[in-house]
Amino acid sequence: MNLAAIVSAAVVLLLSILSLRLLDTYYWSSLRSLLPFTPSSPVADLVAWNGTIYTSDASLPFADAMAVRRGRVLRVGSYSSLKELVHSGTEKLDLGGKVVVSGFIDSHVHMIYGGLQMGRVELRDVNRKEEFVRRIEEAARNSKPGSWILGGGWNNDLWGGELPLASWVDEVTPANPVWVTRMDGHMGLANSVALELAGISKLSEDPKGGIISRTADGELTGLLIDSAMKLLLASIPEVSLNERREALVRASKYALTKGVTTVVDFGRYFPGAPVEFSWQDFSDVYQWADSSGRMIIRVCLFFPVETWSLLLDQINKFGRVLSQWIYLGGVKDFADGSLGSSSALFHEPYLNEPHNHGLQLIEHERLLNMTVTSDKSGLQVAIHAIGDKANDLVLDVYQSVASMNGVRDRRFRIEHAQHLAMGAAARFSQQGIIASVQPDHLLDDADSASKKLGKERADLGSYLFRSLLGSNGGLAFGSDWPVRIMLPTAKYMLLKSRIFYFDAFGIL
Incomplete structure (x- = not known):
């Protein structure tokens, strides 16, 4: 074999090997990140200055300015120390003396449930019985007969401690079932229409770990506590897939407005709630959001403890880190x-x-x-x-x-x-x-x-x-x-x- 043929073969082989990396954009972006920056390089996409930036670094706890490239912090320090990273296309943000910290981690939330509640009857700030009734009446007036009125967040301590009763709202909701939960999620109020739909009567027995609240005469008050809530939840139509997806997007945007960029999510798992909800939300909502580029905060997911084997199977197949956004955390019980x-x-x-x-x-x-x-x-x-x-x-x-x-x-x-x-x-x-x-x-x-x-x-x-x-x-x-x-x-x-x-x- 002559020398020209050997050289040609070597060149072809080398190009073939290099082509594997030439097509790998992640490889090249990673390689570029390792190269030293030069003043001529357009390195900073954003420079924020004139602020108090908390760095968590003991050698420089606070800084005046920060340079960012592709969502990553390049450097913190004085504005003058960052000038070499600035070019004509760099956005400059005057912080006006405001404080900058890294994103917060909220270690206990219920994202999809919270997102759903944002679109329902809000009773969080109600401090009078009359206002409690008014908001539910307004929701009934704007709802079709037979449709469920859902919501919650009420805190009876705000109006003196008296617990609400079905009789409070029965008159204003004669054609609609009502279910509104207390702020802690461990108690809810159903009106008489909802109780009848669920088949709950004064003869119904308390389930283990729950209470069907009754008056001294044995009449239903409409309040269901902890696992007794499952008797009613089974009668509420399942939330549609689109509603759950919209709830996650809504909740994620809300979190970012509060500076929260990572959450530990315990899902729609409460006493009385079906354990299937957590897995449906994982596959139908979280994985959908991840694969379609809609995730904007990082989540660590927990699942009902009785489904531990399903979680273990997922981890064995795919690992705990499913993407930069989703981490499989563990299991929870009450x-x-x-x-x-x-x-x-x-x-x-x-x-x-x-x-x-x-x-x-x-x-x-x-x-x-x-x-x-x-x-x-x-x-x-x-x-x-x-x-x-x-x-x-x-x-x-x-x-x-x-x-x-x-x-x-x-x-x-x-x-x-x-x-x-x-x-x-x-x-x-x-x-x-x-x-x-x-x-x-x-x-x-x-x-x-x-x-x-x-x-x-x-x-x-x-x-x-x-x-x-x-x-x-x-x-x-x-x-x-x-x-x-x-x-x-x-x-x-x-x-x-x-x-x-x-x-x-x-x-x-």
């Missing part, structure tokens, strides 16, 4: 209800209800078994616990599971951890458990906690952020949106105020 619905589980009875200790929503053995299997499979487990007895129950379960399954970085979570028995806060650190707390739930529960638990009991055992920090426990902050609004800066200030209050009185 140990009890809520304080506002008087269904949080306590060692001592409610002060205003001497025979009520709250509700345990899952049997100890079942909770233990599902946590053992989920943890053994490598899944992170998060369990909702509000009352002190519920928190002790979950702490005991987690301790047993860790003993059975051995040491690993499992990061068990307790969602809310609102009311703790003496010594319980220290166990979070000892057992390596994350307390996922929502500081501004305190704004809703402060008065009701004193009324339902007694002031001394509430002060010593409720919202012990300082105690958890003092024991070196891990804290994750969230809003529980739509229970509360997403407003990270307000939550941080409330948290600081709570800690300083405890410091002032020497409470740990």
Whole structure:
């Protein structure tokens, strides 16, 4: 073979190899990002200046200006130090002295549920019975006969504590079924039309872990608590696919307006809700949004604990990181209800209800078994616990599971951890458990906690952020949106105020 033929063959082979990379645009964009920038390179798409930029870097905690390229921060510092990155096409943004921080992470939300609620009857700020009735009447007036009137967010403490009754709204909704949930999602009010459609009567038995509220005479009040809600939810038509997709887009845009760029989403999973909802939303909504380029915030998804094997199968096939937007987190369950619905589980009875200790929503053995299997499979487990007895129950379960399954970085979570028995806060650190707390739930529960638990009991055992920090426990902050609004800066200030209050009185 002559030299020319050898050279020709070598050139063809080399070009063939290079063509694999020449067609790979990701490779070239990655390679370009590694090259040093020169003053002649048009490197900065945006330069923000004249602000206070928090960097989280101990060597330079604050900066005046920031250069950005393709959505990534190139450099922070003084404006003069960034001039070499500016070119004729660089956008310049005068911050006007405003503060810039990185995107916030909300560690507990319900995105699609919250997005749906944004388009329904809003009762969050209602502080009078008359206004409660008026808003539902207005919704009925604008609805076709027979269509469901859905909504929620009401807080009976805002109008003195009296719980709403079906009789409040029956007269103004004679042709429409009504279902409006309390702000915490653990109680809802149905009118008489809805109760009849669901087949709920005064002869109906309370399901395990739930209460069908009745008057002293045994008549239905219209209130359903925790797992009793499933008796009615089964009668509500399923939300359409388009509505759920629109809800995610709406919720994501809302999150960005509050500076939240990443969320831990517990889905439409509440006591009484079908576990299938979470998986339908994952496949029909989240994966659709991801594949169609509609994701604009990052999500860590949790699923009902009884579906742990489905989640494990997904992770084994595709991994936890499905894209830059979606991460498969773990599984969740409920140990009890809520304080506002008087269904949080306590060692001592409610002060205003001497025979009520709250509700345990899952049997100890079942909770233990599902946590053992989920943890053994490598899944992170998060369990909702509000009352002190519920928190002790979950702490005991987690301790047993860790003993059975051995040491690993499992990061068990307790969602809310609102009311703790003496010594319980220290166990979070000892057992390596994350307390996922929502500081501004305190704004809703402060008065009701004193009324339902007694002031001394509430002060010593409720919202012990300082105690958890003092024991070196891990804290994750969230809003529980739509229970509360997403407003990270307000939550941080409330948290600081709570800690300083405890410091002032020497409470740990």
